[in-house]
Amino acid sequence: MVKQKGILYDSTMCVGCGECYNACKAQNKLAKTNSDPLRDHLSAETYTVVEQYDDKYTRKMCMHCQSPTCASVCPVGAIVKTELGPVTYDPNKCLGCRYCMQACPHRIPRYEWSSRDPRIRKCIMCYDRVKNGQPTACSEACPTGATLFGDLDDLKAEAKRRLKENPDTYYQHIYGLEEAGGSNVLILASVPFEKLGFAANLPKEALPNYTGRVLEKLPGVVGVGAAFLTGMYWLTDRKNKIAKEKQQEGKK
């Protein structure tokens, strides 16, 4: 069993320098979209941003869910959850239906709206680097250690340790531990997460289960439906025939 990798982002340690933003742009060869990293937003050319809320900073990026909604809705499996944890995308499979964008509870995937051959764009947790045992570009660039890369289990333990040891610093919640079934990106903050623009109404259950409950009933529906239709046809057809025979007998 491969150990899953993850990212722990501790917003209380973030100084808003934008080094993660710049490193991400360089690593993924993304076009420059804004001179001030703090005033940008996620787009087809921006996989991660640092946002400012009063005196607080927070990053936004793909959460790399344990049970990714985007991967479950993709009709052709263009988005996959890799064994190591990163959720990756293959434009050669993609139909461009944008169901992943519609479905993502974190509202992360972006689209190349102005392209004639558009791709879905989102953070892929530097899969090529992670595959080779390297950390992600953003965590390597972070000067304060606010963005940490490592084994997911270690990061979970570290996050819990921080909440316990410094209860006054942190809002007592690890965002991403349980949201929508949990994710490989964990976030800590000093204030409730909705104040930093995170979706606070996410269920703990993985969203693919919501459709799974219906999809698993379909074989039954088809079976019962086929039996019902055949039965109905046989019955009504027989009834019509008998009625006809009686009519003919009556004539005789």
Added chain:
Amino acid sequence: MKTESIFKLTFWKAVAIILIAAGLYSVVFRFAFGLGAATNLNDAFPWGIWIGFDILCGVGLAAGGFTICAVAHIFNIKKFEPLARPAVLTAFLGYILVVCGLLADLGKPWHLFNAIVMWNFHSVMFEVAWCVMLYTTVLFLEFAPVILERFRLNKLLMIMRRVSIPIMMLGILLSTLHQSSLGSLFLIVPTKMYPLWYSPILPVHFYLSAIGTGLAMVIFEAYTSARAFNHGLKLELLSSVGKISNVMLIIAVAVRFIDLAILNKLNYLLISSSETYMFYLELFIGTVVPVYLLSQKKFRESRKWLYISALFVIGGFLLNRINVSITSLTGSANYNYFPSVYEISITLMLVTIGMVAFRLITQNFPVFEELHEGEEESEALHGREAILSE
């Protein structure tokens, strides 16, 4: 074929030509400049009327095809048989146009073939794609006898008739899956959708509402084509279709309100918001008015009022699908989506093509043959009865 009449320009023909030309221009524009330039969609709001109207409504309005087939050929209530052909034709054209709409909406339609070879059973979109492909094929097979009759290909016709019942059963099953799966598409967005529309049994709501509307479409087609061709209209038959549609409307609305009550969402009916008003508008147009009309014999058995009722059912249905796919999602996306001229014109083009194709086909193929009052029954019809009673 009545070729000479095709080239005579009338007002409606001119309108149709303009709409189709504008739509074609929009298609070229969309593929030349991309979805961003052609639509008002963006990262916050990735699905618009091409999904909400062209696909959700297109498939729903085609529901008359499987409903009438079930009533006439599986439940063997033979009096409905004459309605089956126009209903199947509408469904077939509807599905072809749905595919066209999908091609405009997909970012990489040239990858459509991938859906056949790359399977993801967890995706409702995968189920939708397969239902569209298979049911379009089935609809073609269901309509094939009409073409074969027209060209008197009697041998093929005999073969088609022997397999017609299993094919219809397959069509009913596929429709059941497809109508409901369009509702299942939205099960994945419980946190984004407005509570009045989100429900874990959304597929059931979609299925029930499609049946009532499919039947209203049968009335609509019979009425408009009877007007267009001066055909007689078997009013008694259409009145009973209206009666069944009414029952389905009542069942559908009852299930919706019971569902709202079980989910503890009735309080949302009292909140003053644009979503609530849209919900009431949908309820009023699609349920209150038509149920009031269709429940009374004098309206149900009046040509004009039956037609008006059908229009209300269809209008309410369209509003419901738009509400589910657009209205209910604007709040959480914080974006007030309204379609661009390109989105609207491609949609209008598809609707126009559907109507023109329906008219041309019904003029040249024996679609309404069995519906004409006082006309002699065709030889083909006798042939079929002989085979069915074997």
